[in-house]
Amino acid sequence: MRCRICGAPLKKPGDICSNCYKEYQEDENLKKDVKEIYKLKRKYSIAYELLKYMGLILIFFICIIVFFFGKAFLEGVLTILLFLITLGVLLFLDKRIAVGTQATFYEKKVVYRFHFWFLKREKIVKYKDITDISYYQTFRQKRMGYGDLCIYARGNIPGATLLNGFQVKNVENVKEVLQTLKEMLQTNEN
Numbered sequence: 001m002r003c004r005i006c007g008a009p010l011k012k013p014g015d016i017c018s019n020c021y022k023e024y025q026e027d028e029n030l031k032k033d034v035k036e037i038y039k040l041k042r043k044y045s046i047a048y049e050l051l052k053y054m055g056l057i058l059i060f061f062i063c064i065i066v067f068f069f070g071k072a073f074l075e076g077v078l079t080i081l082l083f084l085i086t087l088g089v090l091l092f093l094d095k096r097i098a099v100g101t102q103a104t105f106y107e108k109k110v111v112y113r114f115h116f117w118f119l120k121r122e123k124i125v126k127y128k129d130i131t132d133i134s135y136y137q138t139f140r141q142k143r144m145g146y147g148d149l150c151i152y153a154r155g156n157i158p159g160a161t162l163l164n165g166f167q168v169k170n171v172e173n174v175k176e177v178l179q180t181l182k183e184m185l186q187t188n189e190n
């Protein structure tokens with residue numbers, strides 16, 4: 001007699017070995033875990049986005065001023081139009097990405113979801129596989145209290161702890177959020 005799933009020889013008659021049974025039960029328990037405890041979102045703020053594109057905005061302004069000084073009014077107006085369209089598209093894309101990103105924390109697992117037009121990704125990380133949580137901040141993010149929150153997880157690929165986990169960018173009040181998550185994971189461990 002051999003295990004139906006992994007092929008290990010069975011000592012007692014049956015379908016599957018004790019290892020596979022344990023894994024199966026774990027998966028079943030994980031599926032039943034649907035009570036939402038916490039939601040992590042990517043913040044979208046116009047002020048922050050404008051700050052991010054400050055360099056681009058400056059370049060456009062310089063161009064517009066140069067055109068008007070050189071009495072190239074048509075070019076000046078076209079540059080303004082191009083500027084508004086570019087900025088509009090960038091802000092729109094950022095908004096779509098922010099709305100489509102979220103991580104939902106349940107009792108035993110966290111589910112990361114990313115949805116952007118036809119692109120759809122979902123990743124389930126068990127709490128017991130999480131090895132570390134931390135955040136990164138650029139100078140700009142620090143001023144707003146934002147940060148990129150990283151959840152590292154062990155998995156099948158050695159050394160790829162972030163690849164097995166995920167990252168949510170521009171989390172608001174990232175310091176407090178990190179503390180909340182750490183406390184939550186401690187109480188909900190295993």
Ligand SMILES: [Zn+2]
Pocket residue numbers: 003004005006007008016017018019020021
């Ligand atoms: Zn087995």
